[in-house]
Amino acid sequence: MGGCAEESDATAQNLLGLRYMSGTGVPQDYKEAIKWYRPSAEQGDSAAQYNLGVMYEDGDGVPQDDKEAVKWYTKSAEQGQAMAQCILGNRYADGTGVPQDNKEAYAWWSVAKANGNELAVTNLGVVTKEMTKEQIAEAQSLSTEIYKRIEANKKD
Numbered sequence: 001m002g003g004c005a006e007e008s009d010a011t012a013q014n015l016l017g018l019r020y021m022s023g024t025g026v027p028q029d030y031k032e033a034i035k036w037y038r039p040s041a042e043q044g045d046s047a048a049q050y051n052l053g054v055m056y057e058d059g060d061g062v063p064q065d066d067k068e069a070v071k072w073y074t075k076s077a078e079q080g081q082a083m084a085q086c087i088l089g090n091r092y093a094d095g096t097g098v099p100q101d102n103k104e105a106y107a108w109w110s111v112a113k114a115n116g117n118e119l120a121v122t123n124l125g126v127v128t129k130e131m132t133k134e135q136i137a138e139a140q141s142l143s144t145e146i147y148k149r150i151e152a153n154k155k156d
Contacts (some may be wrong), residue, residue, distance in 0.1 A: 066097030081119030
């Protein structure tokens with residue numbers, strides 16, 4: 001796998017990063033995981049983008065940085081990764097790495113729900129109780145825009 005990863009195969013790079021992150025078959029080494037996740041993520045691998053977001057969120061192998069985590073979660077979410085979409089909803093709900101915004105949270109959780117993320121269903125139920133009907137309507141419109149953007153990204 002190292003050979004493919006070294007030859008810029010984004011999937012192989014992400015898989016090698018996963019091995020270093022978990023210590024599967026190699027010594028656990030977060031910095032080495034970052035070394036492999038980053039080029040994969042920069043090539044557009046949505047799983048690597050998500051994994052890089054997790055590393056920045058947790059501060060594993062890199063300084064903890066909520067804004068950088070949101071950057072990578074957004075790239076992954078824009079490609080249809082449901083867990084990244086749910087986490088973005090969480091970030092907007094609590095204002096971690098982004099300004100707090102219930103409409104954005106609702107929109108991302110709606111998209112995550114449409115992509116099968118069960119956590120998003122619960123989160124939507126909570127945030128809906130804190131929003132007016134007008135805010136919900138705006139959030140639903142925003143979720144439609146996000147969903148269309150994601151579908152357009154899939155066609156590219």
